[in-house]
Amino acid sequence: MLLGIRVPDYPLAVALRGHAYAGDVPLLVADRFDRGRVIALDDRARSCGARVGQTVTQAAAVAARARVAVHDAPAATALWNDMLDALDAVTPLVEDVREGIAFLDMRGIAGDAEQWFARVHGALDRFGVPLVTGLGPNRFCAYAAGWIGDRTCIDGDASERLAPLPLDVLDLDGDARARLHLLGVTTLGELARLPHGPFVRRFGRPAARWHEWARGIDRTPFLPRGHAVTIEASMFGEGAAESEEAVLFAIRVLLARICSDLERCGRRASVLELTVELENARTETVEILLAAATASERDMLDVVRAKLEGLAFDAPLCGLRMRALRLEEGGEALPLVRNDEIDPQNVAVVLARLEAMLGEPVRRARACAAHPLEERFTYEPFTVSMLGGENTAADPHPVPQLRLLEVKEIDVRLARGEPSIVDGRNVVTCTGPWRINDGWFSAPVERDEYDVVLNDGNAYRIYHQGTHWYLRGAYD
Numbered sequence: 001m002l003l004g005i006r007v008p009d010y011p012l013a014v015a016l017r018g019h020a021y022a023g024d025v026p027l028l029v030a031d032r033f034d035r036g037r038v039i040a041l042d043d044r045a046r047s048c049g050a051r052v053g054q055t056v057t058q059a060a061a062v063a064a065r066a067r068v069a070v071h072d073a074p075a076a077t078a079l080w081n082d083m084l085d086a087l088d089a090v091t092p093l094v095e096d097v098r099e100g101i102a103f104l105d106m107r108g109i110a111g112d113a114e115q116w117f118a119r120v121h122g123a124l125d126r127f128g129v130p131l132v133t134g135l136g137p138n139r140f141c142a143y144a145a146g147w148i149g150d151r152t153c154i155d156g157d158a159s160e161r162l163a164p165l166p167l168d169v170l171d172l173d174g175d176a177r178a179r180l181h182l183l184g185v186t187t188l189g190e191l192a193r194l195p196h197g198p199f200v201r202r203f204g205r206p207a208a209r210w211h212e213w214a215r216g217i218d219r220t221p222f223l224p225r226g227h228a229v230t231i232e233a234s235m236f237g238e239g240a241a242e243s244e245e246a247v248l249f250a251i252r253v254l255l256a257r258i259c260s261d262l263e264r265c266g267r268r269a270s271v272l273e274l275t276v277e278l279e280n281a282r283t284e285t286v287e288i289l290l291a292a293a294t295a296s297e298r299d300m301l302d303v304v305r306a307k308l309e310g311l312a313f314d315a316p317l318c319g320l321r322m323r324a325l326r327l328e329e330g331g332e333a334l335p336l337v338r339n340d341e342i343d344p345q346n347v348a349v350v351l352a353r354l355e356a357m358l359g360e361p362v363r364r365a366r367a368c369a370a371h372p373l374e375e376r377f378t379y380e381p382f383t384v385s386m387l388g389g390e391n392t393a394a395d396p397h398p399v400p401q402l403r404l405l406e407v408k409e410i411d412v413r414l415a416r417g418e419p420s421i422v423d424g425r426n427v428v429t430c431t432g433p434w435r436i437n438d439g440w441f442s443a444p445v446e447r448d449e450y451d452v453v454l455n456d457g458n459a460y461r462i463y464h465q466g467t468h469w470y471l472r473g474a475y476d
Contacts, residue, residue, distance in 0.1 A: 002222065003104040003116055004134045004142030005087075005124070010100030012040035013129040014076045015069040026066040030056045033070055040071075079127065084225065086123045090116070095139075096225045103139055105222055117151040140218035144169050144188075158216025163189025170210050176203065188214040231265070233257035234321035247317060251304055252297075254322040259297040262324060268293035269324035272300060277319030286311065293328045351382065402461055404473040410462065412469040419452055419469075422462065429453040433464070451475075 007013050011029045026045035030036035038059045041050050045066055050059040060066050080099045087094050093105035106116055113135050120133055134145025135153040144162055145152040147169050154161050162169075165188045167177055185191050192214040200207045212218065233254040251274075262269060270293040274286045288307050290300065354362050363379040413421035418430050432450035447465035449472070454460065459475040 001106050001113075001135055001137060002139055002142040003106050003120065004136065004139070004146055005102045005104070005120060006132050006134075006143065006146045007100040007129050008132065009040045010080075010129075011071045011076065012042060013100075014072065014079060015040070017079075017128050026050065026063040028056065028059050028063065028066050028068045029071050030068055031071055036068075036070065079129075083124055083127055083129075086127075087120070089123055090119045093222070093224045095223050101143070103142060103222065105224065106135075113153045114151070138216075138218035139220050139222065140213045141216055144213075154216075159189075159192055159214070162214065162216055163187060163192065167191065170213060172210070179203070231258060231261045231267070231269070231327070232321060232323040233261075235319065247308070247320075248305065250317075250320055251308075251322070252301060254320060255297050255300050255304070258322055258324050259295050259300070262295040262327075265327075267324075267327040268295045269300075269327055270294075271325040272304065273323040273325055274304065275319075275321040275323075276313065276317055277321075278313055278315040279318050280315040282315070284313070293326070401476045402473045403476050405471060407470050407472060410469050410471050412462065412464075419450055419462065422452060422454060422460070426455040427452045428455055436463070 012027070015027070015029045024044070026048055027042045028038050028045055028050065029040040031039050036056050038050065038052055038054050038056060041052065041059070041063075045059065045063040048063040048066075050063040050066070056068055060068065076099060080096075084094055084096055084102060087102065087104060091104045091106060091109050095103040095105075097103065104116075104120070109116065111119070116135070117133050121131065124131055132146040132150045134142050134148070134151075136142035136145050136158065137155065141154045141158050141162070144165055145154045147165055148154075148161065167180060167186060167188070169188065172180075180186075180191070185194065191210065194211065196208070196211055199211060203210075235250055235254065258269070258272075270290050272288040272290065274288060276284045276286070278284070286307060288304055290303055294300065351362050362382045364382045366378055366380055368378050410423050411421075412419050412423075418427075420427050420430075430450055430452045433448035434450075435446070436449055437446050445465070447463045449461060449463040452460055452462060460471060461473040461475070462469060462471055464470075
């Protein structure tokens with residue numbers, strides 16, 4: 001089940017948050033000061049005839065004495081991100097659709113619908129914005145449930161619950177809504193009763209999605225948002241540092257904290273950002289590029305020390321903040337056995353530990369000669385004896401590597417039943433055919449494959465299926 005969260009008219013809710021506007025004065029929210037357009041408005045302004053999309057001058061002309069508020073986009077984004085972070089206490093799977101709309105995947109979360117609604121409101125009510133929630137089997141049903149009423153759950157026959165809702169739920173453009181109104185379609189139930197084929201042909205491809213939504217069907221996948229990792233350490237208000245030794249000691253303490261957090265997260269940093277606060281109230285920021293992404297405290301300290309040697313500050317330092325930027329996945333690659341420990345006894349111990357952990361013998365892959373790709377390798381048990389020189393010699397007849405290419409149709413001319421010319425190039429050597437019969441598909445596939453060497457020195461895998469020839473891959 002998905003739980004939908006909607007803040008109606010989010011820009012308007014942000015403008016009203018923490019402000020007391022006169023109840024009898026219409027309110028317009030514009031995107032900017034100069035020549036702005038209305039992006040949200042309250043019911044009073046709407047009843048006067050103002051509409052979203054109008055210029056502020058046009059809206060103010062019809063909504064007398066209207067008050068204009070400019071949308072604070074950075075503050076709105078920060079508020080929404082804080083609300084999404086608060087929802088992590090309800091479930092770790094949160095999808096951010098846009099500012100004001102989010103979905104939560106409640107599968108595996110303890111409790112019932114009423115308890116889930118209570119947790120969501122408990123997490124978000126402190127932000128001071130109006131909120132409606134709904135629960136449904138998919139994204140659209142969860143979103144539409146909020147239009148029926150706060151804390152509404154849609155289950156069973158979704159189309160019956162959705163039928164009375166207006167077309168505004170679909171967020172249609174004005175032209176599509178007007179055309180549907182001309183046809184007498186004003187609710188989801190009336191839209192769902194339209195014949196699918198003629199409706200889609202008349203209104204275009206998006207109409208297929210509208211028709212499914214009106215019947216309670218939504219195939220849109222749930223995409224949980226990623227979580228940004230911020231790794232930083234700071235020292236403020238802990239005394240002033242006047243000597244180089246004191247500064248380096250403080251930086252070493254910060255780097256120890258940074259590297260500890262990087263190791264816990266399994267990350268490496270390629271850039272460090274050092275912010276210095278001086279006693280004269282000035283701050284300076286230094287960006288330090290590392291030669292390679294690392295989580296090593298010693299490597300970072302050497303680069304930071306070299307960077308600071310060329311800097312001079314006109315006042316003692318009273319604060320430091322170090323941030324790790326451009327984080328990369330993974331840590332340092334470590335071998336199971338070090339070079340100085342590769343002997344049969346140590347390898348035997350490592351193999352025994354791996355087999356005890358995996359519950360099966362350790363195997364290695366070995367290439368073998370075969371035409372079908374699926375038969376070009378085999379697995380054999382890995383033993384300590386394989387460390388000897390008898391098994392490490394190069395294969396005098398190595399199996400060539402076939403690199404698969406995008407399948408495309410090619411022009412092939414035959415001579416004596418074999419390919420002789422491929423896309424205008426002569427065939428020097430041809431082997432095959434090999435009959436491939438993939439009978440496990442619902443529609444069995446049969447084709448004849450050939451390996452050809454052309455007069456330009458390149459070798460390719462081609463195949464004949466039906467009356468057409470295709471290129472499958474090239475040999476490296």
